[in-house]
Amino acid sequence: MKLRKIMLATALSVAVGGSILWAADHIDSPAVTNQSSDITDVYAFRGADANNLVFVANTQGLLSPSATGAAKFDANTLIEFNVDNNNDNVEDLVIQAIYDGSKMKFYGPVAPSEKGTRSRLEGSVTAEVAVTTYGSTAVTATGSNGIKVFAGPRDDPFFFDLDQYKKVIGGTATGFNNPGNDTFKGTNVLSIVVEVPKTLLGASTGKVNLWVETKKKI
Amino acid sequence: MKRIINRYFFVATVVAVTTLTACDKDKNDAPVVYYEQQDQMARAAINTVFVDAAEKDKFNTTTPSQMNATFAAKFKTKLLALNAGYTTNALGQNADALSGLLVTDVLNVSTTAPTTYFDGTNVLTGRALADDVIDISLLLIFGGPSGTSNPGLTKDNVAANDKAFLSSFPYLATPH
Numbered sequence: 001m002k003l004r005k006i007m008l009a010t011a012l013s014v015a016v017g018g019s020i021l022w023a024a025d026h027i028d029s030p031a032v033t034n035q036s037s038d039i040t041d042v043y044a045f046r047g048a049d050a051n052n053l054v055f056v057a058n059t060q061g062l063l064s065p066s067a068t069g070a071a072k073f074d075a076n077t078l079i080e081f082n083v084d085n086n087n088d089n090v091e092d093l094v095i096q097a098i099y100d101g102s103k104m105k106f107y108g109p110v111a112p113s114e115k116g117t118r119s120r121l122e123g124s125v126t127a128e129v130a131v132t133t134y135g136s137t138a139v140t141a142t143g144s145n146g147i148k149v150f151a152g153p154r155d156d157p158f159f160f161d162l163d164q165y166k167k168v169i170g171g172t173a174t175g176f177n178n179p180g181n182d183t184f185k186g187t188n189v190l191s192i193v194v195e196v197p198k199t200l201l202g203a204s205t206g207k208v209n210l211w212v213e214t215k216k217k218i
Numbered sequence: 219m220k221r222i223i224n225r226y227f228f229v230a231t232v233v234a235v236t237t238l239t240a241c242d243k244d245k246n247d248a249p250v251v252y253y254e255q256q257d258q259m260a261r262a263a264i265n266t267v268f269v270d271a272a273e274k275d276k277f278n279t280t281t282p283s284q285m286n287a288t289f290a291a292k293f294k295t296k297l298l299a300l301n302a303g304y305t306t307n308a309l310g311q312n313a314d315a316l317s318g319l320l321v322t323d324v325l326n327v328s329t330t331a332p333t334t335y336f337d338g339t340n341v342l343t344g345r346a347l348a349d350d351v352i353d354i355s356l357l358l359i360f361g362g363p364s365g366t367s368n369p370g371l372t373k374d375n376v377a378a379n380d381k382a383f384l385s386s387f388p389y390l391a392t393p394h
Contacts (some may be wrong), residue, residue: 207330208327
């Protein structure tokens with residue numbers, strides 16, 4: 001489910017007096033519901049070394065602890081960070097992650113030969129890391145170009161009182177509780193984390209635009 | 219399947235015009251594997267809130283550079299439908315400005331300033347793990363120019379994650 005997207009919509013529908021009542025499954029994006037290609041959240045922040053940026057793509061949300069061990073990345077799903085460094089919202093660089101059955105292989109940052117909704121793997125592998133298994137210490141690796149990489153289950157960093165929203169939607173509450181209750185407490189996601197030296201991003205204007213795409217092998 | 223069909227079509231076309239060299243070249247090249255887009259995301263909550271159900275997959279496969287042309291008017295309509303009393307928000311954005319900002323779904327990430335969704339000073343310079351993006355979004359959409367409108371809807375009173383983040387790579391907490 002597109003949880004992040006669902007939740008705020010739920011909140012918004014409250015404000016219009018219930019005239020728009022969306023059930024959660026009606027506001028999912030139909031093509032990716034419960035798929036390995038479903039993105040739950042994207043993060044971008046300074047690394048512990050301020051010379052680096054960290055990019056996070058989380059997928060397959062709301063994994064219970066008992067379901068997390070069996071959750072897997074999909075070898076037919078490309079997870080792609082898109083970086084625009086001249087503010088035209090077209091990707092100038094991509095960092096691609098593809099699972100080969102045991103390892104996550106990374107390509108880039110590299111200028112893509114294909115832009116837009118169709119992609120191919122670009123150039124050669126720049127980093128690879130074994131997917132961390134549930135319950136094990138995080139396995140990380142550093143690539144030939146200096147990027148650090150991780151792939152595996154993590155706590156879902158997102159937090160929100162979704163249940164209270166549902167009550168408001170259902171007409172049994174008129175607002176939030178204080179304190180609220182984090183509906184995502186105790187749930188996991190499958191994460192890709194990449195730490196990238198800023199020097200690899202070509203950000204001459206002091207900023208980049210970032211988005212994540214998932215693409216299926218055709 | 220689509221690729222196979224295209225290949226047969228290509229070969230048939232080539233044979234029909236007897237340009238067999240092109241056909242040989244096609245056979246000798248290693249096949250390129252392509253991947254077709256299914257989902258995309260940057261900021262939290264954009265697609266669900268601002269895109270009608272019938273167009274959600276379309277939004278997920280519209281490249282960011284085309285989002286404004288395709289969806290800007292619809293985003294403004296949606297914003298005003300959701301909050302009919304919208305005037306401006308705490309950032310001074312009118313409906314055009316806010317919907318125009320949100321319609322291009324990319325994360326703006328500073329390579330020089332602190333990276334945050336909003337920290338009181340920096341606006342949309344990244345998204346840190348601890349950022350309360352829901353409260354920030356609710357406040358900007360429902361809080362009005364002073365942030366005090368619709369007080370029951372502008373924060374959920376969940377201010378932090380249930381696990382502490384790590385200070386070093388990979389930063390996200392271990393799974394439950």
